[in-house]
Amino acid sequence: MGNYSMSNLINLVGHLPSAGVIIVDEKNRVLLQLRTDNNKWSIPGGAMVLGETTEEAAKREVFEETNLVVEELSLFNVYSGEEQHWIYPDGNEVYFISIVYITNRFSGTVKVDGIEGKELKFFDINNLPKEITPCNKPILSDLKNRLVHNF
Template sequence: MGIKIKCVVGVIILDNQNKVLLQRRGDDNNWCIPGGGMDLGETVEETAKREVFEETGLIIDDMTLFNVYSGKTQHHIYPDGNEFYFVNVVFLTRKYHGHMVIDGDETKELKYFELNNLPSRLSATNIPIFQDLSRRINKYD
């Protein structure tokens, strides 16, 4: 099997109170920002919009690059045993529309959380994202 590198894309979706939308994943029950793996030939922007729509039903109108994460903090082992180091391209948006839809497969639950009250079962690869987001938001408050 072996360890692989995988390019993934995630989107921080904030409401007007700076609450972040998280999904409870169907594979491991952990909470994380919506996102997923790139398809061949796709841009990171296309991946972001596709993954958010597939996992939440929401349509992104506009987004900005937040950060790129890689290295030891982006190590992930899926429940099926597949092991990856992600190159995680993360966008941020406050501009989106649509109605949230939970497919029950990839996404078991969708909920907005305050940054100082995140759920305990976070995907480990998202922890540096939330740390950076907290610092950035607190800087401007």
């Protein structure tokens, strides 16, 4: 395939597989992180690395971004298309194929990584912050509908 940097490969391919986790606490609140790159809230998650399963990527990203260990992941949904368009701060433009899991099984103490996120907070699904990362809006909308019917 030649000598492509990650950014060249992303621009060449255009689609980037990612995995994230909706973490729900005992009060049916969802954990969101305030991202440093766009100053908006999103679920923990990120791009998969070569050879990783989606579950491994989801667990790794959650741990890196929140210091939490998640267990018993259930597939929530897969998101793709225009709603998953993202432009990185360096100008790289991608369309995520987002594999999203949900769990209420987690352990550890919430700790902000300070790199990708600057705040972590559990929110009531009916009282989410206004500034949501655009590609997370359909995820959180689906979550709101699902929590009404108990996931």
